[in-house]
Amino acid sequence: MTTTEHTDQVATAAASGASATERFHADKSPFEAVKNTPPERVATLINEVLEGVHATIRKHKVTYDEYNALKAWLINVGEDGEWPLFLDVWVEHVVEDVATEHREGNKGSIEGPYYVPNAPEQGSKGAVPMRENEKGDPLLWSGQVRSCDGTPLAGAKVELWHADDDGFYSQFAPGIPEWNLRATFTADDEGRFEITTIRPAPYMIPTDGSCGKMISAAGWHPWRPAHLHLKVSAPGHEQLTAQLYFPGDAHNDDDVASAVKPELILDPKEDGKGGFTVDYDFVLDPAK
Ligand code: MBD
Numbered sequence: 480m481t482t483t484e485h486t487d488q489v490a491t492a493a494a495s496g497a498s499a500t501e502r503f504h505a506d507k508s509p510f511e512a513v514k515n516t517p518p519e520r521v522a523t524l525i526n527e528v529l530e531g532v533h534a535t536i537r538k539h540k541v542t543y544d545e546y547n548a549l550k551a552w553l554i555n556v557g558e559d560g561e562w563p564l565f566l567d568v569w570v571e572h573v574v575e576d577v578a579t580e581h582r583e584g585n586k587g588s589i590e591g592p593y594y595v596p597n598a599p600e601q602g603s604k605g606a607v608p609m610r611e612n613e614k615g616d617p618l619l620w621s622g623q624v625r626s627c628d629g630t631p632l633a634g635a636k637v638e639l640w641h642a643d644d645d646g647f648y649s650q651f652a653p654g655i656p657e658w659n660l661r662a663t664f665t666a667d668d669e670g671r672f673e674i675t676t677i678r679p680a681p682y683m684i685p686t687d688g689s690c691g692k693m694i695s696a697a698g699w700h701p702w703r704p705a706h707l708h709l710k711v712s713a714p715g716h717e718q719l720t721a722q723l724y725f726p727g728d729a730h731n732d733d734d735v736a737s738a739v740k741p742e743l744i745l746d747p748k749e750d751g752k753g754g755f756t757v758d759y760d761f762v763l764d765p766a767k
Pocket residue numbers: 564567568589590591592593682703736738
């Protein structure tokens with residue numbers, strides 16, 4: 480049995496959902512960060528969300544059958560471990576917009592549910608860990624990290640993670656080596672880096688879980704365009720979380736996660752050997 484067949488066979492929504500939920504619990508202390516939020520703000524936010532729900536029920540005369548279906552679906556999202564997926568696909572993009580609207584450097588994009596910290600360090604130039612004969616077109620990406628005033632940021636960290644040529648992420652789909660297509664690069668004295676990887680495939684929201692059922696019940700499609708995920712950081716600067724996309728992808732214009740911005744679409748050139756080269760730089764805002 481090949482790795483691909485194995486992965487296809489057991490990559491269920493519940494398996495990747497459980498991994499994403501466990502990951503989220505492991506690395507963040509979300510309540511600690513908001514422990515000083517005043518009750519007035521908590522009440523305002525909750526009230527306005529509920530008012531939106533109440534208005535929708537009145538406007539569309541939502542029935543008891545529909546209310547009970549919603550209740551069952553919400554319970555199932557938790558049982559499938561798909562809250563990270565649901566929130567990052569349908570809510571995070573607005574939080575990201577608000578969080579970065581002040582930026583003069585790169586604005587970035589959502590993190591999504593599949594980031595894992597502390598990926599293997601590869602220096603300023605190197606290949607991301609990948610399997611022998613990893614499928615997908617080779618991609619050689621050169622870039623530089625600078626501050627808003629143009630100063631190169633020596634030693635900046637560039638963390639990269641992305642799906643494989645089947646659209647699966649290591650540590651979330653089974654049968655893939657732990658750090659496959661995940662790495663940390665450290666920019667050189669001129670803030671430059673050079674990364675060898677493969678072009679990822681588009682990502683499909685699992686159709687067998689609660690999010691997939693909502694998508695099909697609404698008559699939507701489950702696709703995100705092919706993308707590279709990044710976190711770029713340097714001392715004294717705001718961390719940038721971004722995604723980069725490829726021109727011509729059918730879902731750049733209707734990403735299910737609404738996370739594509741025109742300035743994040745790469746301009747890759749064919750290298751004449753079946754692969755691609757691309758230049759893309761980052762500009763980080765000084766921390767306030
Ligand atoms: C992904 O790969 C992703 O980046 C997001 C935001 C949601 C689901 C899968």
